[in-house]
Amino acid sequence: MSVLAFSCVSASFGLAPNTSVDFKVTRSYLQQQITGTITDINGQPVPGVNIREKGTGNGAQSDFDGGFAITPSKENAVLVFSFVGFKTQEVSVANKTSLNIILEEDIAALDEVVVVGYGTRTKTTVTSAVSQIDSETFENRAIASVSNGLQGAVPGLQITNSSSGGEPGAAQNINIRGLMTSTGTGISNAGPLVLVDGAVMDMNDINPEDIQTVTVLKDAAAASIYGSRAAGGAILITTKSGKDMNGGMKVNYSNNFSFSTFTQWPDQTDALTYVTVMNEAGFNNTGGRNNVFFSEDAIDRIEQNIANPGSAPTLVTKNNGLDWDVSSGGLYGSGNTDWKEFLFSDFAVKTKHNLSFRGGDEKLNYYISAGAYSEDGLFKVAENTFDRYNLDAKIAAKPTKWLAFELLTKMQRSDAVFPWDPAYGRGRVFDQLSKLKPTMPTVDPIYGEPLPGAYYPSWQHSSEVNTKTNWFYYLELLSSLLKIGVLI
Structure with missing residues (x-):
C-alpha cells in the first residue's frame, strides 16, 4: 500500500510577482504483514521452513x-524459503x-553419495545419523x-x-557422542574410531589438503559395523585419487600464509596497586599485625x-646470599614491568605449501602429493x-x-620444539608466566642475565625437540578380502 503524505503548517505569507512555489511530495511504504502456507509437491504441509528477508x-x-x-521491511522485499532436502526459493512480495x-525436493542432494561403514550409499537410503563434509572445508586454510x-x-x-593447550601443533580431543564414562566397560570419554581409506590411522598424521x-557416523550404526572400538562413534576419511581424469593429468600447487594472536590476555595491574593489595593481604592474614611484603x-x-x-636500584641487600634471587624477596623495587610485552610476540606466523599430481584412466590412475606446514x-x-x-x-x-x-603409501614427519620445565611440565607456559610480579625486573640489572628466581629462564634453557616419523603402507586386492598393512 502506498501513502501520499503532505505536510502543511499554518502561516500567512505573500508572494512577490514572478515567484514560484515548490511543493515536495514524499512517498513512504506502510509495513504490512505477509502470511501464507508452505507445502510440498504432494500438498503436504512442511513445518520448520526458514523464511528470511533477503539482505536483512x-x-x-x-x-x-x-x-x-x-x-x-520494504515494499520490494524478497523472501528466501529454505529447508533441508528441498530447493531454496526466492519470492518477491511486491503488491x-x-x-x-x-x-x-532437491534430488541432487538426496542422491549424494556418503561413506557408511564398508561401502557407500545415497542419503535417501541412510537412516542413521551421518554428517559429511568435502574437501572445500580443508583447502587453502592454514590449519595444523x-x-x-x-x-x-x-x-x-x-x-x-x-593438555598441551594452544601451543603450535598441539593435538585436540574429539568427541562425537558427548562426554561419557561407562562404569565397568573401560570406556572413559571415548573418542571416535578414525579410518583413512578403510585403515585405522591417526587423523592428524595426514595432510588436510589430501x-x-x-x-562422521554419530549413533549406534558405527558400533554395529566396527564393534566396541567405535563405541564413541566413527570418522571415515576418504583421500583424493586420480579417478575420473580420463587419461589427463592435473598439477596443483597451493600455499597459505596467516597470523595468529592472543584471543584474550588478562589485564595486569600496575606495580603500586599490586604492592598495596599485597600489603593489605599480609596485614589481614596476620590478624592486624604489621606483616607487610613491601617496605x-x-x-x-x-x-x-x-x-x-632505572633511576632507583632494584636490589635490596639480603644476608642470605640470594640477593639476585627473586624468590628471596630481594628484587621488589622495579617499576611497572610489562611481562606480556617482554615475553611474547604480538603475533605468530603460519605457513603451508602443498604440491599434488593426479591423473590416469580407468586402468591406471594415481594421486601423489607433498605438503609442508610450519607454525611459530x-x-x-x-x-x-x-x-x-x-608425502x-x-x-x-x-x-x-x-x-x-x-x-x-603415506609418510608423515613432525618436529615440535616447545618450552619444558621439570617442575611445571609442558603446556603451562602462559599459566606460569602470567603470574610474574609487575615489581620484578626482567634481567639482572648488572650482568643482563635472566633472573634465577623467575619462571621464564627455566623454560628458556630447557627446550626439548620431539620428532615423530610414521610410514604407512597399505595394499588392497579389490577382488578379494585380502588386506595387508604395515606401520613402521
Whole structure:
C-alpha cells in the first residue's frame, strides 16, 4: 500500500510577482504483514521452513501446519524459503499480502553419495545419523591438523584443546557422542574410531589438503559395523585419487600464509596497586599485625622507577646470599614491568605449501602429493615451533575385468620444539608466566642475565625437540578380502 503524505503548517505569507512555489511530495511504504502456507509437491504441509528477508536479519519459521507470517521491511522485499532436502526459493512480495509456496525436493542432494561403514550409499537410503563434509572445508586454510579443520564444520562434533593447550601443533580431543564414562566397560570419554581409506590411522598424521570427504557416523550404526572400538562413534576419511581424469593429468600447487594472536590476555595491574593489595593481604592474614611484603623503602624505589625507569636500584641487600634471587624477596623495587610485552610476540606466523599430481584412466590412475606446514609460537624468549611434512601416494590399477589393485603409501614427519620445565611440565607456559610480579625486573640489572628466581629462564634453557616419523603402507586386492598393512 502506498501513502501520499503532505505536510502543511499554518502561516500567512505573500508572494512577490514572478515567484514560484515548490511543493515536495514524499512517498513512504506502510509495513504490512505477509502470511501464507508452505507445502510440498504432494500438498503436504512442511513445518520448520526458514523464511528470511533477503539482505536483512528479518526472519520467521513455518509452524506445524506449514503456515507462516512475516513483516517485510520494504515494499520490494524478497523472501528466501529454505529447508533441508528441498530447493531454496526466492519470492518477491511486491503488491502481495499472501503467498502459497510449494517446495520442490532437491534430488541432487538426496542422491549424494556418503561413506557408511564398508561401502557407500545415497542419503535417501541412510537412516542413521551421518554428517559429511568435502574437501572445500580443508583447502587453502592454514590449519595444523585435520581436527583443526573439523572445528565448527560438523554439528554435534565436540573438539577441545588437549593438555598441551594452544601451543603450535598441539593435538585436540574429539568427541562425537558427548562426554561419557561407562562404569565397568573401560570406556572413559571415548573418542571416535578414525579410518583413512578403510585403515585405522591417526587423523592428524595426514595432510588436510589430501582429503576428499570426511563422514562422521554419530549413533549406534558405527558400533554395529566396527564393534566396541567405535563405541564413541566413527570418522571415515576418504583421500583424493586420480579417478575420473580420463587419461589427463592435473598439477596443483597451493600455499597459505596467516597470523595468529592472543584471543584474550588478562589485564595486569600496575606495580603500586599490586604492592598495596599485597600489603593489605599480609596485614589481614596476620590478624592486624604489621606483616607487610613491601617496605616503605621498596615502595619509594618503585615510584622512582615508574617516574624515571632505572633511576632507583632494584636490589635490596639480603644476608642470605640470594640477593639476585627473586624468590628471596630481594628484587621488589622495579617499576611497572610489562611481562606480556617482554615475553611474547604480538603475533605468530603460519605457513603451508602443498604440491599434488593426479591423473590416469580407468586402468591406471594415481594421486601423489607433498605438503609442508610450519607454525611459530608466541613465546619469544625461547624457541617454540611446529613443523610437519607429508608425502602421500595413492595408485590404483585394474589390469583385467576381474582384478584390481590399490596401493596407499603415506609418510608423515613432525618436529615440535616447545618450552619444558621439570617442575611445571609442558603446556603451562602462559599459566606460569602470567603470574610474574609487575615489581620484578626482567634481567639482572648488572650482568643482563635472566633472573634465577623467575619462571621464564627455566623454560628458556630447557627446550626439548620431539620428532615423530610414521610410514604407512597399505595394499588392497579389490577382488578379494585380502588386506595387508604395515606401520613402521
